[in-house]
Amino acid sequence: MSKRIVIVGGGLAGTIVANGLCRQLGRELASGEVAITMLGDSDRHLYQPGLLYIPFGRMRETELFREQRKVLNHRVTFHVDPATHVDVETKQVKTASGKSHGYDYLVLATGSRLVPEEVPGMAEGAHWFYDLDGARKMREALNAFTGGNIVVNVNVPHKCPVAPLEVTFMLHDFLTERGLMDGTTITYTYPIGRLHALEPVAEWAQPEMDRLGIKYETFFNTESVDPQKKTVTSVEGTTLPYDLLVTIPPHKGAAVIEDSGLGKGGWVPTNKQTLHREGSTDVFVVGDTTNIPISKAGSTAHFEADTLVDNLVSLLKEGRMARDYDGKVFCFLETGLSTGTYVWFNYRTPPKPVPPSKMVHWFKLSYNRMYWLSARGLM
Amino acid sequence: MPEREVVDARGMPCPGPLISLITALKGLAVGDEVEVLSSDRGSNKDIPTWLNKAGHELVTVETFPDHCRFVAKKLR
Numbered sequence: 001m002s003k004r005i006v007i008v009g010g011g012l013a014g015t016i017v018a019n020g021l022c023r024q025l026g027r028e029l030a031s032g033e034v035a036i037t038m039l040g041d042s043d044r045h046l047y048q049p050g051l052l053y054i055p056f057g058r059m060r061e062t063e064l065f066r067e068q069r070k071v072l073n074h075r076v077t078f079h080v081d082p083a084t085h086v087d088v089e090t091k092q093v094k095t096a097s098g099k100s101h102g103y104d105y106l107v108l109a110t111g112s113r114l115v116p117e118e119v120p121g122m123a124e125g126a127h128w129f130y131d132l133d134g135a136r137k138m139r140e141a142l143n144a145f146t147g148g149n150i151v152v153n154v155n156v157p158h159k160c161p162v163a164p165l166e167v168t169f170m171l172h173d174f175l176t177e178r179g180l181m182d183g184t185t186i187t188y189t190y191p192i193g194r195l196h197a198l199e200p201v202a203e204w205a206q207p208e209m210d211r212l213g214i215k216y217e218t219f220f221n222t223e224s225v226d227p228q229k230k231t232v233t234s235v236e237g238t239t240l241p242y243d244l245l246v247t248i249p250p251h252k253g254a255a256v257i258e259d260s261g262l263g264k265g266g267w268v269p270t271n272k273q274t275l276h277r278e279g280s281t282d283v284f285v286v287g288d289t290t291n292i293p294i295s296k297a298g299s300t301a302h303f304e305a306d307t308l309v310d311n312l313v314s315l316l317k318e319g320r321m322a323r324d325y326d327g328k329v330f331c332f333l334e335t336g337l338s339t340g341t342y343v344w345f346n347y348r349t350p351p352k353p354v355p356p357s358k359m360v361h362w363f364k365l366s367y368n369r370m371y372w373l374s375a376r377g378l379m
Numbered sequence: 380m381p382e383r384e385v386v387d388a389r390g391m392p393c394p395g396p397l398i399s400l401i402t403a404l405k406g407l408a409v410g411d412e413v414e415v416l417s418s419d420r421g422s423n424k425d426i427p428t429w430l431n432k433a434g435h436e437l438v439t440v441e442t443f444p445d446h447c448r449f450v451a452k453k454l455r
Contacts, residue, residue, distance in 0.1 A: 191394060192397055192429075193424065197393055199421075237433070
């Protein structure tokens, strides 16, 4: 009887898991001892970090996509048929087409989604770059911008935790290049009492913003946006006028997770070392889907997926887990249009940004191309 | 009768406990209270500062070996 692995979700985390398993289980897959099925919601794979560059004209839309079938190892059975219900008792996943997939091991990689509609007026009055449609609209708005107040408005929870800082610094450089910065004020808002959840990053960002003349407003939890008056108001009672509102909308996990009773807000309670769903030994959770209190980022998904591949292969071949996930995260951080820095950290080591340099920026640009090797499980 | 909602945010890193408090207060009426349990050291500064800025009352703070207990009252 074949061991059936079902992967729910075709984003970065699910794709690395699928391809990584194929690289280590070639013989078992060829003989039929193991079968891998992925249930995704799109036939295209999106390089999400590239969206940051779209509003600034620094990446082409076509560079962001590959056919998911071509990114996946040919031994993965791939269905564009999103899961609608997961039953961890009967070990069945139901899909939108009405099919049911049984599993021996389940990988939940359902990711996160934007919910700007949860803040009154945000969907109508704000721009964002966290999805392609939003990035296109923000590109148009930036091209039409001739000066005034820009508010970069950060809401939580959100993925890619350094992207709000990146877009702020990139806006500064973009508008400076266009000769518009003299007539522009950029104000960055953040929900807690500093500029970033990671204290060392906040300590680095504040003097950078001071140096560049970027204003900031902390303890700003967005209550509403008024698209007519062009104001954004916080629950703390602060109202900021804007000519261009760039928001990081709040996120939720996938609806199928909540609908299946697997986690409030779409985040699945997950053991931070083993990546097991709490209460299950045959259900693993990876990427944004976990409720692990670390950054929801592509690199988090990548390093979790690497751990998960080793553990699943070890379980199938030796009946034991191989290793723990150590909380590793690595994020590039663009500090403008031509310099960058990076942070890495894990459960025991806090982040420490290095001085920005052109070299790190170039490396990030290189990684934008090398990503496809990561997704294929080659890097 | 005023309500009191309990938020057990122990184990959550920053900004989890503060955001949980803000979310809980949004759903309550003026006069209701939220009790937050937090093991994040940053909450000792963040929660009182935020309550002061947002115009709500910090009713009590209790410190235990592994966490703090904050009680906040919604004033507006």
